[in-house]
Amino acid sequence: MARCRPCPSTRPSCAPPAPGGWVFAPVPAEHAPEVAGPFGRVPVTATVDGRTWSTSAWRDRRDTPPPGRQTLDVSTEMTTSRSTTNGPGTRIEGETMSKPTTIDEYINTAPPAGRALLSELRTLSRDAVPDAVEQIKWGHPAYVHPDGVILFMFSGHKTHASLAFTPSTRAAFETELTGYRTGKGTIALPYDTTPPRPLLTKMIEFRVREHEQHGVNWM
Template identity: 45%
Template sequence: MAKKKPTTIDEYINTFPKEIQGELQEIRQTIRKAIPEAKEEMKWGRPAFVDERILVVFGGFKKHIGFYSTPSSLEEFAEELKDFKTGSGSVQFPYEKPLPTELVVNITKYRAWESREKNVNWKS
């Protein structure tokens, strides 16, 4: 029988080992602090924060948390992200290092601002 895909962020987080669940809850609460007005939804099988459009997404992996935003929002924080593995719209935060909560808040707030003020869509 096929595994049921999680339909909520809580279900998603609960599919991970306990030690990873804490890390995923930490990034979830950090994002929530930055954009309390956003709704939590599942997009592409991962937790997402949405306010008219997708703002940020995160996901758990074996050795890191994947954090997904727009390329432009990550470019804005390129200097602060230099110690992390990044892609055009993604960052890997390894579990063995403390989550850079202030950086996550700043990127998330920037993403919300660029969505509202500059009309930047997801993955623009």
């Protein structure tokens, strides 16, 4: 059975959702991703009842599911290895694609339309916090304070890049971000627009200060 939102019922088959829609399906433990957290999604190509679309899988931390009870999120893209059955008539499967282990690899495997912006975000980040360590955290580029605390991260998506700060950093620039789509601590930057470099630099500098002077750690 596949479970769809916003409909709470289950049904024996499910087509790919409309843009922004969701479909949830449990994945047995032997095929589940070995990751967790908000950036811990594993990209997959899902095939359900013969219909295929790009999505991602991750460990569900909203409750304490039984062993192997995982979710599929039909909102992201690309592929990794997963192959499992999910009840009569339903099959979820994918093909292998290695995860990036460096930021160079991450940018090179990002959507072509976004590589220039992601490279620019990397340059901006290096200029703003030259002492930060570049790492891949939960599959995405992160800038880590020398004491080991994550300062901020960025990620590439189908049509935009996302820069992730702490909620307190994002909130401090509320009025300056009115023209952008934002989340709890994130800012979406469309690939076809010029990023607000001075604003992003100020946000990075604020994030460093709030950590070093006020002890604000990562989420």
